[in-house]
Amino acid sequence: DQQVKQNSPSLSVQEGRISILNCDYTNSMFDYFLWYKKYPAEGPTFLISISSIKDKNEDGRFTVFLNKSAKHLSLHIVPSQPGDSAVYFCAARSSSNTGKLIFGQGTTLQVKP
Amino acid sequence: EPEVTQTPSHQVTQMGQEVILRCVPISNHLYFYWYRQILGQKVEFLVSFYNNEISEKSEIFDDQFSVERPDGSNFTLKIRSTKLEDSAMYFCASSEMDTEAFFGQGTRLTVV
Numbered sequence: 001d002q003q004v005k006q007n008s009p010s011l012s013v014q015e016g017r018i019s020i021l022n023c024d025y026t027n028s029m030f031d032y033f034l035w036y037k038k039y040p041a042e043g044p045t046f047l048i049s050i051s052s053i054k055d056k057n058e059d060g061r062f063t064v065f066l067n068k069s070a071k072h073l074s075l076h077i078v079p080s081q082p083g084d085s086a087v088y089f090c091a092a093r094s095s096s097n098t099g100k101l102i103f104g105q106g107t108t109l110q111v112k113p
Numbered sequence: 114e115p116e117v118t119q120t121p122s123h124q125v126t127q128m129g130q131e132v133i134l135r136c137v138p139i140s141n142h143l144y145f146y147w148y149r150q151i152l153g154q155k156v157e158f159l160v161s162f163y164n165n166e167i168s169e170k171s172e173i174f175d176d177q178f179s180v181e182r183p184d185g186s187n188f189t190l191k192i193r194s195t196k197l198e199d200s201a202m203y204f205c206a207s208s209e210m211d212t213e214a215f216f217g218q219g220t221r222l223t224v225v
Contacts, residue, residue, distance in 0.1 A: 034213055043117075043204050043216035044156065089156060098161040098168040099144050099208055105155045 003027045004092050006104035014112055019077040021107050023090030026071065030092040034101065035064060035075045038087045047088075048075070080111045115139045117217035119205050125223045126195050134190045134220045136205030145188045146206040146214060147180065149173075156204065162188065195224045 005024045013019045021035075031052040036044035050057040050064045050073065057064050063076045077084055090104040118137045126132050138145050147159040160170040162180055170178075179191045188207075192199055200223050206214040 032211075036216075041219075041221075043119075043206075043218045046213045046215060049213050091156075095211065098163065099146070099211075099214065100158045100161055100169055101146075101148075101156075101214060102158070103156040 002105075003030075004090055004102045004104040006088075006090055006107050008107050009105070010108040010110070012110045012112065013080050015082055016079045019075075019080045019084065019109055019111065021075040021077075021088050021090075021109065023073050023075075023104055024071060025073075025092050027092070027094070027102075028071070029094040029096060030102075031095050032093050033064070033066060033073050034091045034093075035062075036089045036091060036103075037084075038089060038106070044089055077109075080109075082111050082113050085109055085111050117205055117207055117215050119203075119217035119220050121220060122218065123221045123223070125225060128197060128224055129194050132192050132195055132222065134192075134203050134205075134222070136188045136190075136217055137186050138188055138205065138207030139215060140186070142207035142209055142215075144168075144208045144210070144214075145180075145182070146208075147190045148204045148206060148216075149201040150204065150219075151198075151201045159190075159203075192222075195222075197224050200224045 034049040035047045038044045048062045066073045087106045089106045091101040120135045145162040150156045160174045161168045202219045204219045205217045208214040
């Protein structure tokens with residue numbers, strides 16, 4: 001039951017360019033969405049989140065866009081830096097549950113110098 | 114900056130043995146979680162814990178698993194009789210109410 005999907009297993013971009021990571025969800029009860037970054041042998045690190053009452057949230061180089069009608073969200077990283085190379089996970093939760101996060105499969109981002 | 118800490122970082126155990134994974138959540142957080150990630154797969158929810166009791170558990174979290182908050186700082190996951198398929202990275206996380214969860218560095222459990 002893949003309620004959260006990241007259809008691109010990997011993405012490669014040039015340093016300085018924009019990275020766009022995509023995520024789709026199926027459960028309309030989800031009302032809070034998060035992006036996490038993960039390096040090998042480390043735990044997920046919180047990056048940015050968005051509530052379903054918004055369609056955009058920005059924090060420095062990171063912007064998350066939410067399209068509720070399409071059940072789609074995306075993470076934009078501008079400009080991309082080599083240190084951004086990692087696995088990015090999209091996660092979702094419903095306020096009616098206990099804070100449980102449902103994760104996507106992850107997208108491996110490689111930013112080339 | 115406050116962080117979630119997990120010990121040990123790597124645990125090797127024989128099949129059928131009991132293991133206890135330990136976590137110290139962020140001190141003012143109220144919600145505690147365990148997740149796991151089998152190699153090459155997605156991060157999966159195991160259990161959430163609030164107000165000294167389990168608030169939700171997944172179908173993975175069967176009778177072989179238990180959680181405990183033995184004192185005001187530690188949060189533990191016990192697997193009573195480990196199986197080969199329990200080999201995974203186990204992540205502890207904590208959060209305040211309705212905010213993002215912060216994850217620990219993980220414990221790599223290897224069952225041989």
